[in-house]
Amino acid sequence: MKSLQKLMGIIVLAVLLLSACGSPQPAAAPTAENAQPTAGAKTPLLIWYWGEQEAPGMKSFMEKAVQIYNQENPNMDVQAILQESDSLYPAFRAAAAAKQGPDIQYFWGGTQALPDAWMGNLAPVSDYWSQDELNHIPAGQRAETFWDGKQWGVPFYQIGTFWAYNKKMFAQAGLDPANPPATWDEWLAACDKLNAAGITPIGTGFKDGWLGGWMVSYLGQQNMNSIDDLMAAIKGDKSLTEPMYAEWWTRWKQLQDHKCFNDDIMSLDLYQGQDLFEQQKVAMTNHVEPYIAILERKLGADTVGVMRTPAYGTGKLANSVGIPAQVLAITSFSPHKQEAADFLKFLHREDIMKMMYDMSGAITPDDRFKSEWLNVNSDKQIMEWRSKYPLFWYQYYYPPIWETEGSIALGQLLVNGEITPEEAATRWQAVAEKWRQDNPSEVDAYKKWILPPAMFNQ
Amino acid sequence: MTTALPKKKPVATWALAYLYLAPALIFILVIFVYPVLNLIWRSLTQVTEGVTRWAGLESYRATLSDPVFWQALSNNLRLFLAVPILVVLSLIISSIIFEQIRGWRVYRTIVFIPYVLAIPVVAIVFNNVLQLHGVFNTFLSSIGLKSLTTDWLGTSRTAIWAIMFVVIWKELGFGVILFLARMSSISEELFDAAKLDGANWFQRLWNVTIPQIATVIEFYVVIELITMFSWVFAYILVMTKGGPGTSTWVMEFFIYEKAFPYSQMRIASAGAILVLFFASILMFFQARLRHRVEDING
Numbered sequence: 001m002k003s004l005q006k007l008m009g010i011i012v013l014a015v016l017l018l019s020a021c022g023s024p025q026p027a028a029a030p031t032a033e034n035a036q037p038t039a040g041a042k043t044p045l046l047i048w049y050w051g052e053q054e055a056p057g058m059k060s061f062m063e064k065a066v067q068i069y070n071q072e073n074p075n076m077d078v079q080a081i082l083q084e085s086d087s088l089y090p091a092f093r094a095a096a097a098a099k100q101g102p103d104i105q106y107f108w109g110g111t112q113a114l115p116d117a118w119m120g121n122l123a124p125v126s127d128y129w130s131q132d133e134l135n136h137i138p139a140g141q142r143a144e145t146f147w148d149g150k151q152w153g154v155p156f157y158q159i160g161t162f163w164a165y166n167k168k169m170f171a172q173a174g175l176d177p178a179n180p181p182a183t184w185d186e187w188l189a190a191c192d193k194l195n196a197a198g199i200t201p202i203g204t205g206f207k208d209g210w211l212g213g214w215m216v217s218y219l220g221q222q223n224m225n226s227i228d229d230l231m232a233a234i235k236g237d238k239s240l241t242e243p244m245y246a247e248w249w250t251r252w253k254q255l256q257d258h259k260c261f262n263d264d265i266m267s268l269d270l271y272q273g274q275d276l277f278e279q280q281k282v283a284m285t286n287h288v289e290p291y292i293a294i295l296e297r298k299l300g301a302d303t304v305g306v307m308r309t310p311a312y313g314t315g316k317l318a319n320s321v322g323i324p325a326q327v328l329a330i331t332s333f334s335p336h337k338q339e340a341a342d343f344l345k346f347l348h349r350e351d352i353m354k355m356m357y358d359m360s361g362a363i364t365p366d367d368r369f370k371s372e373w374l375n376v377n378s379d380k381q382i383m384e385w386r387s388k389y390p391l392f393w394y395q396y397y398y399p400p401i402w403e404t405e406g407s408i409a410l411g412q413l414l415v416n417g418e419i420t421p422e423e424a425a426t427r428w429q430a431v432a433e434k435w436r437q438d439n440p441s442e443v444d445a446y447k448k449w450i451l452p453p454a455m456f457n458q
Numbered sequence: 459m460t461t462a463l464p465k466k467k468p469v470a471t472w473a474l475a476y477l478y479l480a481p482a483l484i485f486i487l488v489i490f491v492y493p494v495l496n497l498i499w500r501s502l503t504q505v506t507e508g509v510t511r512w513a514g515l516e517s518y519r520a521t522l523s524d525p526v527f528w529q530a531l532s533n534n535l536r537l538f539l540a541v542p543i544l545v546v547l548s549l550i551i552s553s554i555i556f557e558q559i560r561g562w563r564v565y566r567t568i569v570f571i572p573y574v575l576a577i578p579v580v581a582i583v584f585n586n587v588l589q590l591h592g593v594f595n596t597f598l599s600s601i602g603l604k605s606l607t608t609d610w611l612g613t614s615r616t617a618i619w620a621i622m623f624v625v626i627w628k629e630l631g632f633g634v635i636l637f638l639a640r641m642s643s644i645s646e647e648l649f650d651a652a653k654l655d656g657a658n659w660f661q662r663l664w665n666v667t668i669p670q671i672a673t674v675i676e677f678y679v680v681i682e683l684i685t686m687f688s689w690v691f692a693y694i695l696v697m698t699k700g701g702p703g704t705s706t707w708v709m710e711f712f713i714y715e716k717a718f719p720y721s722q723m724r725i726a727s728a729g730a731i732l733v734l735f736f737a738s739i740l741m742f743f744q745a746r747l748r749h750r751v752e753d754i755n756g
Binding site: 086089090093097115116118119120121207208209263264265266267268332400401404405408409410412413416418434439441 | 516591614698701721
């Protein structure tokens with residue numbers, strides 16, 4: 001009888017424990033009330049961020065910034081944890097499902113961030129930042145996470161995405177190092193000349209797929225006149241097989257036909273391909289602003305130059321520049337949203353913005369960031385372009401599936417010569433149609449994404 | 459003299475039995491049943507702006523009408539071709555080692571080493587080996603077979619087969635060790651009798667070894683089928699990320715892509731349930747086959 005009682009006791013205990021662990025409802029979200037620290041205790045603030053990969057020094061900067069913030073705010077206990085590229089999103093989605101995790105989450109911008117707003121994982125930053133404060137951020141960069149009349153992400157740092165070129169190799173091939181190719185024909189001719197001189201024109205990698213998002217953003221918008229043209233294709237009012245949307249596939253193929261890329265492009269990941277430029281084995285590479293500046297410092301301003309993507313298009317966006325912003329956002333399940341917003345404001349303080357630039361080369365998109373702080377030519381050039389040309393980065397506006405099954409998957413087949421540009425356009429349209437059919441709620445979300453062209457300096 | 463046991467009420471016996479079973483039942487319910495039910499729930503609902511709504515079978519329709527889903531499934535089925543190759547190679551190698559040829563201990567160790575290596579390590583190494591300018595192509599060129607060189611992982615035509623080769627390379631050691639362990643427990647008399655009857659090496663393998671280790675072979679086949687169906691994600695992620703195009707997508711990768719990069723948890727859940735369904739069919743046929751074999755063997 002005693003053993004039976006014991007068994008009963010164990011079972012009851014097990015049931016209680018397991019029912020606590022295995023509730024079909026997600027764990028209750030911490031609320032402002034239950035998450036308030038007790039008197040004298042510090043308010044915890046957890047940040048999951050990324051960026052060391054494209055702005056080396058970002059980790060040191062964040063550690064320093066957190067240290068300063070904690071010193072200035074003794075009631076706060078901020079912790080920043082660097083994430084890996086492959087786990088950045090999976091880890092956050094798991095945290096969001098459990099309603100437990102970071103107070104501030106890093107996102108690649110635009111539609112790499114907004115789906116989480118649509119899923120209810122984010123709180124609008126504009127609920128905590130005044131319009132005056134938001135206005136310090138260039139509108140074109142704010143637009144990437146401005147949805148349904150609210151701001152969902154605060155630009156953390158900008159990643160001007162351009163082409164670094166080797167001036168000495170250009171000279172060696174008989175090209176003018178001071179005037180890199182600006183038109184499409186000039187670019188193809190440059191590839192031919194470099195090849196003739198025994199120099200691989202562009203070094204990059206496509207095995208990991210990331211290049212697909214870059215290529216569509218360099219080329220895909222050149223026939224568009226405004227963001228509305230892209231939105232029309234996303235909503236299904238226009239077809240991706242129309243020349244306005246499809247020509248870029250042909251242009252990409254032309255680069256391939258002129259042997260502009262390294263022959264092992266499909267064997268290398270993006271960073272491995274970009275490294276060929278640093279090793280001075282190729283004349284050009286696609287890269288982001290902080291890293292181009294590093295290359296300039298490392299190889300010298302007499303060797304490294306920066307150029308825009310040569311234009312082929314006839315649209316108003318043919319000369320647009322891609323200077324998108326990576327963003328930080330406040331999570332909807334954070335019990336400390338106001339504190340999170342305050343920390344984001346701290347990152348936009350002048351001394352902190354300067355510190356980030358000095359330590360990582362990353363530029364905060366903010367009009368309080370002073371041009372005189374810039375210490376390399378490429379950064380100065382990019383800042384000049386930012387004020388001169390429309391800002392537009394295709395990748396940050398289209399649904400992610402357009403990339404994974406479109407610009408990446410179809411781009412790889414195009415580069416391999418397994419499909420033609422026409423087939424790529426047709427299959428891309430099929431991907432878009434399937435996405436619309438399967439995701440009516442996301443299509444609805446896009447319908448609410450109304451962005452005045454004025455935000456893009458258009 | 460025997461003492462009659464006191465009679466217990468049947469209901470009390472029945473209740474006590476379930477009481478003893480309860481901890482295991484609860485454990486199974488929580489660890490195995492709950493996640494499946496949760497997946498089913500997610501596949502039938504949709505979260506929009508933080509609100510969960512009933513979506514019915516829409517996610518299954520979307521999944522089953524997705525050509526990438528079928529491509530992923532067909533790649534899993536292609537990887538099944540690795541299983542007979544693994545069984546044959548494991549049998550041959552373990553039989554040779556079993557003969558205790560000179561240096562057999564060293565060979566046994568060498569064959570087993572790949573199995574203990576972490577998949578990402580193996581995948582990264584073969585990433586480099588199979589590059590366009592990698593070791594393998596350099597080797598082919600050096601022996602006059604330059605025409606055979608290709609970007610093994612960067613071409614749709616070869617990528618899934620290159621991955622299959624790497625999986626075989628890694629999994630082979632497990633089969634060899636498993637078969638060797640079973641062979642060492644077979645009675646020597648059986649082999650001696652076969653030798654006296656004049657059986658050669660192959661006849662002994664076919665008529666003695668294989669029937670004796672049949673249950674282990676069956677176990678290995680099942681384990682490897684499961685591996686090919688639901689344990690190849692790490693190879694794909696590290697070696698090709700599903701590319702070129704979607705040529706190396708497998709079911710696990712499909713689920714991962716839908717769940718995280720695409721943020722389509724409901725499609726991922728539907729995919730997971732469909733995988734479970736296909737795996738159940740596989741297990742059902744495997745069980746049927748086993749019963750038939752047992753019936754034939756009496």
